[in-house]
Amino acid sequence: EGQLVESGGGLVQPGGSLRLSCAASGFTFNKFAMSWVRQAPGKGLEWVSSIINNGGSTYYPDSVKGRFTISRDNSKNTLYLHMNSLRAEDTAVYYCASRHNYAYDSWGQGSLVTVSS
Amino acid sequence: QTVVTQEPSFSVSPGGTVTLTCDLNSGSVSTSHYPSWYQQTPGQAPRTLIYSTNTRSSGVPDRFSGSILGNKAALTITGAQADDESDYYCALYMGSGISVFGGGTRLTVL
Numbered sequence: 001e002g003q004l005v006e007s008g009g010g011l012v013q014p015g016g017s018l019r020l021s022c023a024a025s026g027f028t029f030n031k032f033a034m035s036w037v038r039q040a041p042g043k044g045l046e047w048v049s050s051i052i053n054n055g056g057s058t059y060y061p062d063s064v065k066g067r068f069t070i071s072r073d074n075s076k077n078t079l080y081l082h083m084n085s086l087r088a089e090d091t092a093v094y095y096c097a098s099r100h101n102y103a104y105d106s107w108g109q110g111s112l113v114t115v116s117s
Numbered sequence: 118q119t120v121v122t123q124e125p126s127f128s129v130s131p132g133g134t135v136t137l138t139c140d141l142n143s144g145s146v147s148t149s150h151y152p153s154w155y156q157q158t159p160g161q162a163p164r165t166l167i168y169s170t171n172t173r174s175s176g177v178p179d180r181f182s183g184s185i186l187g188n189k190a191a192l193t194i195t196g197a198q199a200d201d202e203s204d205y206y207c208a209l210y211m212g213s214g215i216s217v218f219g220g221g222t223r224l225t226v227l
Contacts, residue, residue, distance in 0.1 A: 001175060035216070037163075037218075044204075044206060044218060044219070044220050044221040045155070045157075045163065045206050045208075045218040045221070046218060047208075047215075047216045047217065047218060050214050050216070057214065058214075059213065059214030059215060061215070095162055095163070100168065101151065101168050101169045101172070102151035102153070102168070102169070102210040102216075103151060103153035103165065103168035103169065103208065103210075104153065104155065104163070104165055104208070105165055105168075105174070106165075107162040107163050107164070107165070108162065109162050110162055
């Protein structure tokens with residue numbers, strides 16, 4: 001089973017930007033699609049973005065489309081989430097997860113993003 | 118807008134059996150939605166239980182099983198244990214890279 005470790009979370013002002021990273025190990029990173037999933041305080045899970053194994057296609061829900069960008073560096077076994085124009089409602093724990101058979105497979109421990117002035 | 122609905126809460130006695138469901142507002146859930154199920158305890162990352170409707174993830178006990186019941190996806194826990202008390206989420210694949218989670222079910226074992 002793979003290991004995923006997120007980093008880059010923190011406090012950011014509304015309208016600001018932040019980049020999350022997810023370091024992968026223990027599996028062949030370049031063979032798997034990857035995703036970001038978030039969880040606002042006291043709320044459920046929400047899919048945020050996905051990227052196929054070679055980075056050629058990316059997907060987003062309407063709630064973040066145009067503001068968030070998912071990317072990956074297969075040479076570094078690392079997944080990224082670039083977040084711009086952040087809003088209070090983007091406050092959440094952000095998890096990276098590997099994808100397998102249209103499901104989430106391995107999960108990171110999460111990185112907290114707080115958007116507040 | 119796609120909405121996936123789960124029971125907000127459920128209760129089961131130790132040793133009992135419980136079935137949680139996952140419903141789709143736009144129609145029936147089928148195997149083509151590749152239903153998956155996740156378990157989460159407070160403060161922890163989710164854990165994958167079931168994928169592709171009924172395939173258990175590595176290390177998941179066989180008391181957890183997935184299925185399609187009528188027009189919904191279902192997660193059945195047989196012989197519930199105290200440490201099964203958790204939040205359970207389903208997810209459905211809607212095509213074009215889009216995946217939607219249900220709102221989650223809080224399961225109490227008492």
